[in-house]
Amino acid sequence: MMVMTQENKTERYDRIFEQEFMPQIDALYTFAYHLTYNEDDANDLVQETYLKAFRFIDKYDEGTNAKAWLFKILKNAFINQYRKKAKQPNRVDYEEIVGYHDEEDTNFSSYMDLREEMFQGMMGDEVTNAINALPVDFRVVILLCDIEGFTYEEISKIIDIPIGTVRSRLHRARNLLKTKLQEYAESLGFKDKRS
Amino acid sequence: MRDQNYQELVKKVTMYLDNELSESAERELLREIKANPAYLKVLSQEKSFREFIKSIHRRKPSPALIQSIKEKIRIAPV
Known part of the structure; x- marks a missing residue:
């Protein structure tokens, strides 16, 4: 030995x-x-x-x-x-977020054309601001998954939450980003296709 | 596409883009996408969105930080 x-x-x-x-x-x-x-x-x-x-x-x-x-x-x-x-953005009340998105999700598919216009690079720094403005728990899963390429299982171990929670948090984080981007788009004069 | 179906499709496409679908689920999704042009649009839009978000800037640590870590490690007991 x-x-x-x-x-x-x-x-x-x-x-x-x-x-x-x-x-x-x-x-x-x-x-x-x-x-x-x-x-x-x-x-x-x-x-x-x-x-x-x-x-x-x-x-x-x-x-x-x-x-x-x-x-x-x-x-x-x-x-x-x-x-x-308390130097970082406040934690979010998930129930508030969930409720908000349940309401938004029913019409979500009608945002698709609007988002496609946004992907043409017209938005500038506001997009970065939208990412920065994500609540920290949502920003973490986006960073770990989309930027660092960790699997759901790895993310689950890194932040000590079940895989199902990783999946739903990612889903909500991305939806939150899409909603924020839509708000920016409208402020720049893009029309909401639903109206 | 009904909203419920749309949400289910987005979830599946998302997991596919995250490389989290099983092989059989991936095959099934790709079959569905092939058979339905509207599904292909969802896939390409979700993919664009992902690439768009990625395009979050990586930042480099300063040489001073790297030097400081190495110096502190040199004197740190294990």
């Missing part, structure tokens, strides 16, 4: 850190920035994530999903540090 000496343990941890953890820093920073919208806070969050990852590196199985593991650490750090400080 091979006994792991302190020296080869250190070498192994250094290798994991350099080869598996550090390559994820761009994705982690993008995620942190879109959670906090503040460069200093994003820096602090990413730094805290890496320090925690290193502290608990013996809990990580080499060659497994480092990206998902680090994202989970970052998400927990965000909740612990930043929700307490």
Whole structure:
């Protein structure tokens, strides 16, 4: 049986850190920035994530999903540090959102032509604002799924919610975005096709 | 298309675009899409919407942040 000496343990941890953890820093920073919208806070969050990852590196199985593991650490750090400080947008009342969308969804298909016009690049920065204005719980699933390409199962593990909730939250987040984009379109003179 | 059917179709198309449908469900959806031009429109619009949203800017961490992390790791006990 091979006994792991302190020296080869250190070498192994250094290798994991350099080869598996550090390559994820761009994705982690993008995620942190879109959670906090503040460069200093994003820096602090990413730094805290890496320090925690290193502290608990013996809990990580080499060659497994480092990206998902680090994202989970970052998400927990965000909740612990930043929700307490209330620097991020308020959590939403899901019932309010659900009720609102149930009402909107009945006529949703009539938005399709309008949205197609919007996809021609006419909207500019208002679209970015719509994404930024999403409640944080909805923004998180959009970022994890659409930007980082995590599976529903991975997202479920990262943010500790059932897969069914991941699916419904994504559905609502996308519908909320579509609704927000529709409002912007109307403010720029696009007509709601229902009227 | 009735609203209920439309919502069901959007859900299936969404899961298809997220690579979350089983192989058999994916085959069934693609068969439905092939048989119904209106379904194809829904797929292309949902796909456009997804690409549109993606086009959320990635941000790069500063070299100073990377340096700071590496320095702190060097002195941190495991």
